[in-house]
Amino acid sequence: MGLEAKRHMDSGALVPDEVVVGIVEERLAAADCVNGFILDGFPRTVAQADALSVMLRKSGKEIEHVILFDVDTSVLLERIVGRRMCRKCGRGYHVCFDPPLEAGKCDECGGELYQREDDQESTMRKRLEVYEAQTAPLKAYYSTGGLLRSVDALGAIQDVYGEIQKIVGRD
Ligand SMILES: Nc1ncnc2c1ncn2[C@@H]1O[C@H](COP(=O)(O)OP(=O)(O)O)[C@@H](O)[C@H]1O
Ligand SMILES: [Zn+2]
Numbered sequence: 396m397g398l399e400a401k402r403h404m405d406s407g408a409l410v411p412d413e414v415v416v417g418i419v420e421e422r423l424a425a426a427d428c429v430n431g432f433i434l435d436g437f438p439r440t441v442a443q444a445d446a447l448s449v450m451l452r453k454s455g456k457e458i459e460h461v462i463l464f465d466v467d468t469s470v471l472l473e474r475i476v477g478r479r480m481c482r483k484c485g486r487g488y489h490v491c492f493d494p495p496l497e498a499g500k501c502d503e504c505g506g507e508l509y510q511r512e513d514d515q516e517s518t519m520r521k522r523l524e525v526y527e528a529q530t531a532p533l534k535a536y537y538s539t540g541g542l543l544r545s546v547d548a549l550g551a552i553q554d555v556y557g558e559i560q561k562i563v564g565r566d
Contacts, residue, residue, distance in 0.1 A: 409439060461544065462544050474489065474492070488501075
C-alpha cells in the first residue's frame with residue numbers, strides 16, 4: 396500500500412476516493428469475484444458509491460444487499476481501543492473480549508501484538524467524525540433504492556452472524 400494512503404489512515408482521515416476506487420476496481424476484476432463478492436468498508440463516501448455503481452453497470456452486476464452494523468459509539472470505542480493485531484500473521488485480538496493466552500503474544504505464531512495507529516482513542520474520535528460527515532449520508536443513499544438493511548451489532552458475535560445469514564438467505 397502507498398505511503399500516502401498510510402498517512403491518511405494513520406490520521407483517521409479517509410484515503411482519497413480515486414485511490415480507493417482504483418484499488419477496488421482492480422480487485423473486483425479478479426477471477427474469484429465472478430460469482431459475487433462482499434465489500435467491507437467500501438463505499439465510504441457518496442463519490443465512491445457512485446463510482447461503484449458505474450463499475451457494476453459496466454460488468455453487468457448489481458448490489459443485492461447493503462448491511463449497516465448498528466452499534467453505540469461507546470461500544471464501538473471499547474471494541475476498537477482494545478483491538479490488537481499480530482505483527483507477523485495479522486490475526487486480530489481484543490484485550491478483554493478475545494485475549495491471547497499470553498499477553499502481547501500471538502497464539503497462532505508467537506508474533507508480537509500491537510495496536511494500530513488509527514485505533515488509538517484520539518484518532519478513533521476523528522474517524523467517528525469522518526464517518527458522520529462522509530459515510531453516514533450513504534444510509535439515505537441506499538435506503539432510497541430499498542437496499543439498506545440494519546443489523547443490531549451490539550449482540551454476541553454468533554447473534555450478529557445469524558442476523559447476517561438471515562439477510563443474505565444462507566441460514
Ligand atoms: N472506502 C474507503 N475510503 C477511504 N478510505 C478508506 C476506505 N476504507 C478504509 N479506508 C482507510 O483505512 C482506514 C481503516 O479502515 P477501517 O475499515 O476503518 O479498518 P477496520 O475495518 O479494520 O477497522 C480508514 O480510517 C481509512 O483511512
Ligand atoms: Zn500471529
